Amino acid sequence: MLSCIPPWYMVETTLPLIESFNRCGEFQRLVEEDGVHGVTSNPTIFDKASAAGTTYDDALRLLLSADPDRDALTLFENLEIEDLQIAANILRPVYGQPNGSDGFVSIEVSSRLAYDTAGSPAFVESPKPA
Numbered sequence: 001m002l003s004c005i006p007p008w009y010m011v012e013t014t015l016p017l018i019e020s021f022n023r024c025g026e027f028q029r030l031v032e033e034d035g036v037h038g039v040t041s042n043p044t045i046f047d048k049a050s051a052a053g054t055t056y057d058d059a060l061r062l063l064l065s066a067d068p069d070r071d072a073l074t075l076f077e078n079l080e081i082e083d084l085q086i087a088a089n090i091l092r093p094v095y096g097q098p099n100g101s102d103g104f105v106s107i108e109v110s111s112r113l114a115y116d117t118a119g120s121p122a123f124v125e126s127p128k129p130a
Contacts, residue, residue: 028090037094037102039087041080043110050079080107 030036050056056079063070063078088105095103113120
């Protein structure tokens with residue numbers, strides 16, 4: 001099961017912080033049964049989880065077969081955005097609830113931009129890989 005757990009924080013105001021978004025259905029269950037209402041990514045945790053397991057091996061092979069010269073940052077962004085798209089699809093019914101205040105998915109800006117007042121907004125506004 002650990003090989004299915006990518007590095008995400010799921011946050012809901014009445015639940016503790018959980019680190020277990022995954023591509024194998026656990027996030028779906030947490031949303032449907034445990035009331036998780038949002039998720040945000042964290043590059044540091046993503047790095048640790050992707051290095052420790054095989055969760056992303058197939059996706060990495062596919063990305064590298066299409067472009068063997070992709071750099072690590074581009075690979076990370078592709079995988080992160082793919083996971084965020086999966087999470088957004090799962091959270092769509094939550095977002096569609098009457099007040100529309102839940103069901104959000106976000107990406108934390110990399111810590112390497114923490115003191116870069118020009119780089120942080122530029123990163124946020126830059127086009128991301130599809």
